[in-house]
Amino acid sequence: MEPANKSEISPNSFLLMGIPGLEHLHVWIGIPFCSMYVVAVVGNVTILAVVRAERSLQEPMLLFLCMLSVTDLVLSASTLLRMLCVFWLGAHHTAFDACLAQMFFIHSFAAMESGFFLAMAIDRYVTICDPLHHATVLTHSRIAKMGAAVLVWGVAFFSPHPILLKTQIIAHTYCEFMAVVKLACVDIGATKRYSLSVAFVIGSCDCLFMAFSYALILRAVFRLPSREACVKALGTCGSHVCVLVVFYSTAGFTFLTHRFEHNVAPQVHIFIANMYPVVPAFLNPIVDGIKTKKIREHVLSSLRVKLS
Numbered sequence: 001m002e003p004a005n006k007s008e009i010s011p012n013s014f015l016l017m018g019i020p021g022l023e024h025l026h027v028w029i030g031i032p033f034c035s036m037y038v039v040a041v042v043g044n045v046t047i048l049a050v051v052r053a054e055r056s057l058q059e060p061m062l063l064f065l066c067m068l069s070v071t072d073l074v075l076s077a078s079t080l081l082r083m084l085c086v087f088w089l090g091a092h093h094t095a096f097d098a099c100l101a102q103m104f105f106i107h108s109f110a111a112m113e114s115g116f117f118l119a120m121a122i123d124r125y126v127t128i129c130d131p132l133h134h135a136t137v138l139t140h141s142r143i144a145k146m147g148a149a150v151l152v153w154g155v156a157f158f159s160p161h162p163i164l165l166k167t168q169i170i171a172h173t174y175c176e177f178m179a180v181v182k183l184a185c186v187d188i189g190a191t192k193r194y195s196l197s198v199a200f201v202i203g204s205c206d207c208l209f210m211a212f213s214y215a216l217i218l219r220a221v222f223r224l225p226s227r228e229a230c231v232k233a234l235g236t237c238g239s240h241v242c243v244l245v246v247f248y249s250t251a252g253f254t255f256l257t258h259r260f261e262h263n264v265a266p267q268v269h270i271f272i273a274n275m276y277p278v279v280p281a282f283l284n285p286i287v288d289g290i291k292t293k294k295i296r297e298h299v300l301s302s303l304r305v306k307l308s
Contacts, residue, residue, distance in 0.1 A: 014094050018086045019270050030087035033274065036282040037080045043285025044069035050298050057294055060138040061123050065288050067147050068116040071109050072281035078105040079277040106277060108154040110251060113280065114206045115150030117244055118213075120288075122146075124240070125213040128233055129220045157198045199255055207248065214241065239287045243280055250276035 018026055047069045051057045082102060085091040094102075126134050217237060224230045254273040257264050289295055 013096060014099050016082070016086050016092050016094055018092070019267050022267055026087040029271075030084050033080060033087075033278060034084060036278050037076055037084075040072060040076050040278065040281035040285065043289055044073050044281065046299065047285055047289045047295060050295050050302075054298055057298065058140075060134070060143055061120065061127070062292070062295070063140075063143050064116060064120045064123055064147075065284075065292075067150070068113070068120065068284060068288075071112045071116055072284055074105060075109040075113060075277045076281040078102055078109070079274065083274060110277065111154035111157065111202050112150050113247065114202060115153055116147075117247070118206045118210050119146050119150065120240070121210045121213040124237060125217055128217050153202070157202065203248070203252070210244065236291070239291065243283050243287050246283065247276060247280045250279065 019029065022029065047062075048066055051062050051066050079102075082094070123138060126137050130137065214237065217233075221230055221233045221237075224233065250272050254269065254276060257269050
């Protein structure tokens, strides 16, 4: 569906174009994204409900998983719902304040997602490398402080500020930060440098600490006397690393393409930019939820009770 007449755009609104050049495929492109979103919502809500209902499941790893589930739900909803409105309903107009709010939620919760990935890597490190002190190292109080630190970390660096614009047409499916900032009628050099610095600091710090944690984990795993325990630990960490690779590769590609103006087709850039808020939210319940024995057994036992 073609966007409305550009002359009708209000000074206080934006026009989201979707994926330029692929407007005739918007309806079909929306189907896989909607399917992943439904799985993400069902999976993450199930994890939250199970852990809340069963006190025995409220252990460090699952508490961090719940924090990640909440982050995934907000991050995916803040992008997917608006995207599907553009793809399926032709609702291209979005208010200025709504665009700023969407930018805040997307980038703040993406930073939180990265932070919770790091927290889960730390939990895996303590579980495998120092299992006897796991309960004393990761107490509920420390878990709450780590969660609060990740929350403050994300909010502090990505709180949006009003930007004066003279053009309101955005070649994107949602209000991505640099897609909007480029429309400002003032010099955006300082804004781009600040955005690049913040993203680099957050991403590189999280990745370095995670790499260090997993290096120590691998060293401990290969020293395990049991081959079965070694394979099980590698399988758990391997699936988690796959989710990390998907998240950081798509987010990094999107970020670097905007910042350094690489010769990437806009269709490719926008399509990948739509993936990093959704795919991890889709994969996390499968990787960390279904593969977690306690959650899987609780869900199956609940289904048997209802069916009987």
